[in-house]
Amino acid sequence: MPSLRSLLTLSRRGVFSLPAFAAMPALADNPAAQHPDPPPPDPASFHFPRDFAFGVSSSAYQIEGAVHADGRGTSIWDEFCHDPCRTSDGKNADIADDHYHRFAEDVDLIGDTDLRHYRFSIGWPRLFPEGGGKPNPKGFAFYDRLLDKLLAKGVTPWMTLYHWDLPQALQEKGGWTNRDTAYRLADYAAAAARAYGDRVSNWLVMNETAVHAYIGHGLGYHAPGLTGVDNWFSALHHLNLGQGLAIQALRASGAKGRVGTVAACEPVIPSSPAAQDVLAAQTLDAAWNGGVLQPLFEGTYPDLIAQYTAPHVRTGDKALMAQPVDMLGINYYSRLYIEHNPARPLNLFFGPNKHPSPYYAGGWPIEPDGMYEILTSIQNRYKPREMFISENGYATGTPDASGVPLDDVSRISYITQHLHFLRKAMDAGVNMKGYFVWSLLDGFEWNDGMKWHFGLVTVDPVTLKRMPKRSYHWYGAVARAHENASIQV
Numbered sequence: 001m002p003s004l005r006s007l008l009t010l011s012r013r014g015v016f017s018l019p020a021f022a023a024m025p026a027l028a029d030n031p032a033a034q035h036p037d038p039p040p041p042d043p044a045s046f047h048f049p050r051d052f053a054f055g056v057s058s059s060a061y062q063i064e065g066a067v068h069a070d071g072r073g074t075s076i077w078d079e080f081c082h083d084p085c086r087t088s089d090g091k092n093a094d095i096a097d098d099h100y101h102r103f104a105e106d107v108d109l110i111g112d113t114d115l116r117h118y119r120f121s122i123g124w125p126r127l128f129p130e131g132g133g134k135p136n137p138k139g140f141a142f143y144d145r146l147l148d149k150l151l152a153k154g155v156t157p158w159m160t161l162y163h164w165d166l167p168q169a170l171q172e173k174g175g176w177t178n179r180d181t182a183y184r185l186a187d188y189a190a191a192a193a194r195a196y197g198d199r200v201s202n203w204l205v206m207n208e209t210a211v212h213a214y215i216g217h218g219l220g221y222h223a224p225g226l227t228g229v230d231n232w233f234s235a236l237h238h239l240n241l242g243q244g245l246a247i248q249a250l251r252a253s254g255a256k257g258r259v260g261t262v263a264a265c266e267p268v269i270p271s272s273p274a275a276q277d278v279l280a281a282q283t284l285d286a287a288w289n290g291g292v293l294q295p296l297f298e299g300t301y302p303d304l305i306a307q308y309t310a311p312h313v314r315t316g317d318k319a320l321m322a323q324p325v326d327m328l329g330i331n332y333y334s335r336l337y338i339e340h341n342p343a344r345p346l347n348l349f350f351g352p353n354k355h356p357s358p359y360y361a362g363g364w365p366i367e368p369d370g371m372y373e374i375l376t377s378i379q380n381r382y383k384p385r386e387m388f389i390s391e392n393g394y395a396t397g398t399p400d401a402s403g404v405p406l407d408d409v410s411r412i413s414y415i416t417q418h419l420h421f422l423r424k425a426m427d428a429g430v431n432m433k434g435y436f437v438w439s440l441l442d443g444f445e446w447n448d449g450m451k452w453h454f455g456l457v458t459v460d461p462v463t464l465k466r467m468p469k470r471s472y473h474w475y476g477a478v479a480r481a482h483e484n485a486s487i488q489v
């Protein structure tokens with residue numbers, strides 16, 4: 001039986017580092033060893049409509065640090081990272097990139113490279129240390145400063161309200177397995193609309209409710225570390241309910257512009273044609289993709305999981321979950337490969353990827369065609385008013401003695417390939433309005449600690465000095481060329 005630590009190397013997709021997949025292709029930190037990358041394309045060679053947004057994404061807990069500063073309350077991830085620390089490298093986010101104190105420099109990094117859109121999240125424990133009740137003025141003031149700096153730099157803010165950092169005080173009352181938390185989220189959303197509605201016109205209620213429910217409440221590899229089918233689907237339903245209530249609360253509190261949310265959506269593939277693997281993949285597809293999109297757009301749950309959410313659904317919930325959204329953010333990284341596993345919830349778990357995709361650090365396959373597949377599938381089924389890629393990114397491993405690979409042509413190649421398939425989806429009729437690279441900075445990567453580096457900019461772990469990579473300059477040139485392009489496409 002693998003040690004707890006080896007099992008805990010599961011990040012959202014990093015299951016391939018589990019011993020069970022030792023036969024997988026070597027997970028080279030530098031995938032160029034697997035396949036030479038082409039030279040970066042001309043940044044002006046991409047053609048997208050004038051209103052298409054090129055941006056960059058982050059989240060509060062992964063970059064801010066300052067976990068005890070200015071009255072911030074404890075979050076479930078602070079608990080997860082201490083006594084004992086349950087990250088695979090033993091690292092926590094107490095400092096992370098210290099964005100809380102260095103936000104002005106980071107906003108300058110965004111604006112100086114002509115990126116005009118920044119998706120970030122606000123920290124619920126900073127605004128309401130106990131999850132509700134007494135607000136923390138210094139917490140609200142931090143995001144005032146961040147928003148004012150963004151607007152002064154000509155960068156449009158896209159504000160995510162909940163990116164997994166639930167106040168621990170609410171967890172102690174059951175967290176997302178307690179229906180009341182859905183109503184606390186709505187109160188928090190209303191407060192954010194009142195405080196920031198004069199400067200924010202792109203609101204994103206949730207980040208990846210299905211992932212938070214499954215990995216944090218079903219598998220226990222993410223905070224709050226709960227396990228089991230009932231915790232998984234109790235959390236999923238209350239997250240969907242909270243999302244609907246928060247959308248209503250934002251609008252009722254005067255939020256202007258576009259109100260939407262962000263879902264992790266990927267094609268789910270059986271690891272083999274065996275009937276039990278096919279059923280496992282269909283079931284996870286129902287929980288991961290359908291379990292969020294169907295309640296939001298249709299007010300129902302997919303048949304394959306409805307029996308698990310039913311005990312938590314009350315009369316009227318379906319109408320509350322199904323709220324009109326102006327936009328839908330899709331986080332796409334790669335396909336998911338699932339197999340039958342009787343030792344795991346719902347007899348399913350991540351399985352080997354039998355396709356010889358090139359991989360990057362963390363075991364993630366490079367499958368840009370999967371983005372086209374999932375976007376066309378969502379467009380055809382749900383017909384969202386607008387969509388955008390809210391996260392798509394490439395990780396390298398912790399730098400070796402040679403230092404951080406700043407000449408990250410592999411990341412440029414990854415972005416290039418995905419922009420190609422994004423354009424292809426648009427040509428097929430998918431109404432895409434933007435693309436946000438995950439992430440601005442190398443930051444905290446959840447249960448993998450500080451192990452994987454997704455940033456366009458790396459951060460020295462000791463000095464916290466920001467060092468832009470080649471991809472930062474190249475992607476900024478793509479945004480600049482787009483802004484200056486004379487032709488409409």
Ligand code: GCO
Nearest residue numbers: 012059207208331391438445
């Ligand atoms: C997610 C989260 C991000 C991750 C990123 C890389 O999609 O899991 O939104 O916080 O850091 O996806 O795994």
